[in-house]
Amino acid sequence: MLRVPKYRASLVDPYREHLRKRRVEDPGVPVLHLFEAIKVLGFTGCLNLLPKYSNQGRADAGRSHISPRRLARMLLTRPDNLKAEQHELLAKLPAACPEMTQLAISIRGFAPLLAPHPDNADALTNWTAEVRAADLPHLQAFTRGLDRDIGAVIAGLTLPYNNGPTEGVNTKTERIARQMHGRASFPPPPPHPPRIAAPSVTTESETGPLS
Numbered sequence: 001m002l003r004v005p006k007y008r009a010s011l012v013d014p015y016r017e018h019l020r021k022r023r024v025e026d027p028g029v030p031v032l033h034l035f036e037a038i039k040v041l042g043f044t045g046c047l048n049l050l051p052k053y054s055n056q057g058r059a060d061a062g063r064s065h066i067s068p069r070r071l072a073r074m075l076l077t078r079p080d081n082l083k084a085e086q087h088e089l090l091a092k093l094p095a096a097c098p099e100m101t102q103l104a105i106s107i108r109g110f111a112p113l114l115a116p117h118p119d120n121a122d123a124l125t126n127w128t129a130e131v132r133a134a135d136l137p138h139l140q141a142f143t144r145g146l147d148r149d150i151g152a153v154i155a156g157l158t159l160p161y162n163n164g165p166t167e168g169v170n171t172k173t174e175r176i177a178r179q180m181h182g183r184a185s186f187p188p189p190p191p192h193p194p195r196i197a198a199p200s201v202t203t204e205s206e207t208g209p210l211s
Contacts, residue, residue: 011045012038012053019054066093075107102134113157120157 012019015038022029022037031054035047071093074086082090094104109127113120128143146153 010049010053011043012049015041015043075104099136102136103139106131106134106136106139116156116158116160118158121154124154124157 018038018041019034022034031050032047035043035050066089074082074090075094077086079087090104094100106127109130113123113127124146128146131139131143134140
């Protein structure tokens with residue numbers, strides 16, 4: 001799932017396909033036999049290069065590499081919007097380990113709940129129980145977040161409408177109120193309290209000597 005490492009060019013590179021073919025035919029072939037085989041083909045490097053090359057996985061069959069962020073985006077994307085190669089990749093990666101398989105199952109199980117239906121309340125309860133039984137701490141944290149606002153969650157998953165038009169109503173109301181302050185039909189904001197002028201002091205230099 002990590003990005004493909006960038007390696008420097010190696011003397012073994014021209015014989016990569018030959019090594020792959022031999023390893024597929026005989027996975028237990030000794031390194032010395034591989035060395036003798038590619039040496040006949042023109043390999044000029046030393047024997048020590050082969051174990052290092054193999055340990056880095058460079059002699060294995062090609063693998064699909066993808067970042068966790070890209071994989072998460074594909075798992076969360078509507079299947080109809082995925083390309084053919086993305087479908088092929090998704091068919092392989094979730095089977096990489098039990099945790100990945102469970103994560104994909106949980107995401108696919110939650111997706112239908114996003115279409116409001118009266119039965120979604122019970123379905124959410126069942127889905128939450130299944131997730132909490134799995135060893136996925138981050139997904140369990142997601143269920144705890146749902147519990148903190150379960151009333152709104154149930155409403156969003158069961159009611160045939162949403163509160164989209166009311167989103168940001170306070171901001172809109174505040175903006176409208178500011179616009180209305182300048183109209184005669186809307187009372188203006190209260191004026192600032194009058195300032196109290198400080199008493200003036202006249203000095204002798206300003207008025208001249210007193211008579």
